[in-house]
Amino acid sequence: MPHGRKREEPLENSTPPVVVMGVAGSGKTVVGSALAKTLHVAFIEGDDLHPPENVAKMARGEPLNDEDRVGWLDAVGRSIREKGNAVAACSALKRRYRDQLRDLNPSLVFVYLAIDPDTSRQRVGGRKGHFMPASLVESQFAALEPPGGDEAAYTLNGLLPVAELVATAAAFLRKA
DSSP states (O other): OOTTOOOOOOOTTOSOOEEEEOSTTSSHHHHHHHHHHHHTOEEEEGGGGSOHHHHHHHHTTOOOOHHHHHHHHHHHHHHHHHHSSEEEEOOOOSHHHHHHHHHHOTTOEEEEEEOOHHHHHHHHHHOSSOSOOGGGHHHHHHHOOOOOTTSSEEEEETTSOHHHHHHHHHHHHHHO
């Protein structure tokens, strides 16, 4: 290489910010944290950003409503914006929730982990130490609006092995 010329290196963090979304038990945290490691970016656990009132409500078996989610979604969106290229785990069940997140992060891409209600109930029922009870699974599916074809989103079968989900999502994001 001639003296004085810089070697061009690929940008390590050249993927857009990402939200791994889906209903409770879809694997958002497991897949999201593994994806963040693969992409060498920060991981944001959306559940950690819920205000205490939301956590208490869900722990009582009461589903959150749109009003309950506004401040939480703002916190998730601000955290993504502050960290730059990051992967966040956030249910983002409705189009308006994804729009709210995109308002703060216009280049945001969603990876939707699609699962069925029975799998969700089984996974949520088997979790230890989480505030969300399996009784709220039905409300998650009632609120779910899968991403439309006009959204920057990639749908994956949440029943696939984690390594396969991460590899597929990472390949998609590197092309996004």
